[in-house]
Structures are given as C-alpha cells and as structure tokens.
Amino acid sequence: MTSPLLDLPGAVAGNGPDAPVAAHYGSLYGEQRTLAAGEGFVDLSHRDVIRVSGPDRLTWLHSLTTQHLQALAPKTWTGVLILSPQGHIEHSFVGLDDGESFTAHTEPGAGAALIAFLDRMRFMMRVEVTDVTAELAVTWRPRGAVEEAASWYDAYELVPRDQLTTYAAAAGPAAGSWAFEALRIARGEPRVGLDTDARTIPNEVGLVGPAVHLDKGCYRGQETVARVHTLGRPPRRLTLLHLDGSENQLPDVGSDLVAPDGKVVGRVGTSARHHELGPIALAIVKRSVPVDAQLTAGGLAAAQEVVVDPEVGLHVRPLR
Template structure:
C-alpha cells in the first residue's frame, strides 16, 4: 500500500525503474528534495522518516514468549513488558530468512520487518520455491500453542525519529515518556508505542502508531521541528551505522555471524530454534567464512556498483556488494561481504566490469570486525586434551 504521506508537498517517490536498493522502499517518500540536507539534519538536529511500508505482526496470547522463543533466534522467555529486541528467522541450515524488530507491549509482542518478508517453509512442499510469507510461516508453526499471531500492518504504521534533538521534540509533541534506554518501549497517547533503537551514535526512536492516525502524527511531529526525510537518507545512515538489511546485504548463504548479528539478534546459548545447530557450531568450533565491512568507493567517476556485484582483489573474486549509498560526509560507500581471507589493507575493485560499473574501493579499517580469537569450543577441547 502507498503511504498517504506521498501526497505531501515535496515528497518524491522512488523511480519506477528502481534499483534493488530503492525497490524495497517503494510506497513511502524516497526524499523531500534534498537527501544530503536530510542526512545532515539527522546528524545535527532531528528528522522524521516515513517507514510505514514495514510489515507489522502482533502476537498476543499467554504463551507468546515461550512460543516465540522456540520460533525465533533470540532468547525471549523473559523479555519483560516495556522492552524490545531484535531477532532472526533462520532456515534449517542456519541461513537468514528475515530480520525482525520486536516490542513487548500491553500483552502482545509486536514484530516489524521489511514488507514482503518470507521464511523457508516448515514443509518444503508448501509455498513458492519452498517459501511462505512471514504470517503464513508463523501460523504453520503455531500448532497447539496459546498464541494468536496476526498481520497487523493495516492497524499500525511505523515512523522513525532520528537525531540529537529528537527526544526534546518528541516531548514537545506530547510524548511525555520518551524511551532512552536501549530497547525501552513506552506507550503513546492515543495508542501504539515508541521503541528506542540503538543506532551507533544517533538517537533513534521508532514510533508504531495507529495507521489511521499516521498523517496526524506526521503533522504533529513536523510542526514541532522535525525535518521530513526520506528513505534515501535513512539508508545512508543505516549503512554508516553498519546495520545490514536482509535482501540487500545478505544472500542465500548468509549466516548471522557474518552480519554481526551474534549476541544482538541470535542467541548462542539457547537451543530449540531452527538453524541453531549452525549458529552454535560456528560460534563454538569455527569461524564464519565471510565478514561484513564498509567499502569507500571511488567518487571521481560517475558509475557505482550495484547490489550483488562482485568485489575483486586482482583477478580473484573475494566478496559481494550489498547496500550502495551516497553519504553526506563519506561520499559513495557500500556494505560488502568479504571472504575472511581477503586482505583489508589493499585496493579492491567493486562492481561488474562487463556492465562498466567497476570502481576502485578501499575497506574502512574501523568497520572490520575484531578477531574474536580461538573459538570457545576449541579452547575447551584443548584444555581437556591437556589433562
């Protein structure tokens, strides 16, 4: 469904011939005339982003936490009311199907994810190419549990308030209790809730509001001083914060360890969820074959690589391009999955040369995940052998 905010003066929709990067955000404003200024406002003051195209799923029922604990990758049995987190749906091999943001509020757990998110079917004969929509998958996994998951996208819409002045402006708009602790969730006047999202240095609150009140909330917040911003600006900030997005920064082989989602979205100590064996095995006795990094792209040329293009070291393919954005300070940058053995202190080439969009690229050293050392399982085994 298209957001009514696309009808606002200055709102620009994504082009019809959109790249994969922008096609995921069709239906909401792409920008409001100046994406770079919108990014700068997010860093220096406050912006409001329409993300009402995200799918929202409500999970009420007395067994909601224990059931979600079994279905998702996160430890959820003790998630208190007024708290959120993030989680994944994995396939049986531990590959990532979808990423979810959670909020436990007033007797239900709310999940939000990219529109059209799919999960590998619990029964391979069901669905197209063994895939189901996320609501279909959750319904198939319900069995006799006392839960009633439902697609609540028609009921709720999501706005993101970002920037150092966001908390003050939210209070000015009548949000008396602004969540400030990591993943804190508070109710909103008139229904819905606000959830604090850790966003690597940028104060960020997601507002999940009644969809019928979306325009009213937008006008109330922009009237207090929030600058309207589109998904182009949001995506640039997301890439800068090294937050991956399923379908752009992941491929069919991606596992949580490669994306930096271990401990944040995937729990390594609990069992019983699909894909858990792969998560535990790689964490305890191995290392992920790839790692996500930030690439600085040559900005002296007009072409840029696209999602899915290769990353080369000499003639050898060493990685895959994910999200590609223009950042107001960093210039053209991209997230990329590189082989663990790929050098990170040399010049690389990003993009498809046959399509004439290959450019020089360099890995941002601050984005390289630290070496976690020898896996704990190997250390334990070595200790046993020593005795």
C-alpha cells in the same frame, strides 16, 4: 502500501523495495545531518507489520527464534532472526511486546512468508498470528545523536496508519529513506535480504548480539551459530566499502565484488551517498580476502573498512 506522506512538499518517491515512501524531501545531506543530530523522523510505512497474540506468544517465539524473548521487558524493541537448520538467515524482524501482544515489522513484502512459517509452527500453542500492516505504520525517530545511540532498534515507532499525516506534522522535519539508509550503512547495520543472501549466517554480518542471544536454549540453526562463535573464522564477513566518487553512480544490489586478480570474492549489498563519508556500500566478502585489499564493486574502485573482523570468535577459542 504507498505512503500519504509522498504528498508532503518536496517529496520524491524512492525506488526498488522503498518505492512506496519518499527517498528525500529535497535535501539529501541536510536530512542526514538532521537525523544524525537526533531530530526529525523517517517514514518507513511500507514495511510489513505482524502481530502475535495469545498467552503463549513469548514462550513460543523464544523457542523458534534466535532471541531471548521469555523475559522480554514490555515496550522494548529487539531484533529477532529465524534460521534454517543449517544456520542460514531465513526471516528477520524487529518487535516489541506490550503485555498483550508482540508486534513486529519486517522488510516490505516479507510479511506473508513470515506469517506462513509461523502459522505452520503453531501446533497446540495458544497463539494467533495476524497481518496488521493496514492498521499500523512504521516510523524511525532518533532519541538523540545517532552516533551515541545504544541501539538502532530503539528509535522505531508504530503509528496508527490513519494518523500518519498528523504524526508527521508533529514529529517533523521529515527525512527520506536515502538519509536513513546512508546512516544505517555507515553504522554497518545490514538489511536482511539486501545485504545478505541465502547462505548468510548471523556471525558473518554482525548480528550475534543485536539479534542473536547467546545465553538461551536450543533453536533451529543454533549449532552453526555456536560453533562459529566459539571457534571463530566465519566463511565470510561484512565490510563497509568506501567507493570511488569520481563517477556519479552507485553499484546495484547483488553486484560482484572483485579482487585485483579479477576473481569474484563477494557480493555488494546496499549503497548510499553519505554526507561525510561520500559514496559507501555494504558487502559480504570471503574471510580470506585481506582487510586492506583494494576491491572493485560493480565496476567502482572500493577500499574496505572492517565491520566484522575476519577472526571474530577467536577470543573464546578453548586453550589447548
């Protein structure tokens, strides 16, 4: 849904899945610094929003997902995944419960598939799943300095869509999606569907903890998550790439990540120009690739900064 905030002074529309909202309002680096300081807001009103209502909603969602939702405190944002039987990420959303319903947002265009899956799993449970994207818009407004924030999720807000312009006037200054993405990438926060592929498991991209609760009952795909967490060494790992900035370009999502010997060793995800770090990107790379290996991302030289340690999980490996 195209945002009315594209009518604000200086607004320049984004591209790809973020085309319906502003990429920036005239000052990419200034907008990043504003957000990093804990001020301003980001229009994410193009994200799909769903609502799960009914007395069984939290028990039902708890049984289907990676997150512990039965005792979820009211109005507490949390990340949630739905996995395949093999542990691959199929759906991702961020939501909160208000005591009457659980409302969540997901990637633009991903809501229909998520609702379809949930509807198939209702059986006799007293729940109802509805698309409320036309009713509610998503924004992101930091509560303090981004570097000190405990959770990226806590800064999300749901705004009545017909009040979005009024909200912007009170919450400003506005920052675009490019500023939001640059800070997210620098934090090593993967965007499911862009920084992941159909084979991605949560352990590979640092989502065990933020979106996967390790102290809950069985859910689809749990065996894979638990095995890798316990024994360590996921097959791939998320890395932050520091890109060669001598050329005015960024790699496309899905570009090959290439080792010095010419072999493809991974996949590039999202990229951005950061106000302090310069051009950066997230990528998934084979665990066997040394963390100090110099790589090529979409034709650009790239140095790595560890996001997910290749030995993650070994600290709980049983002694023999």
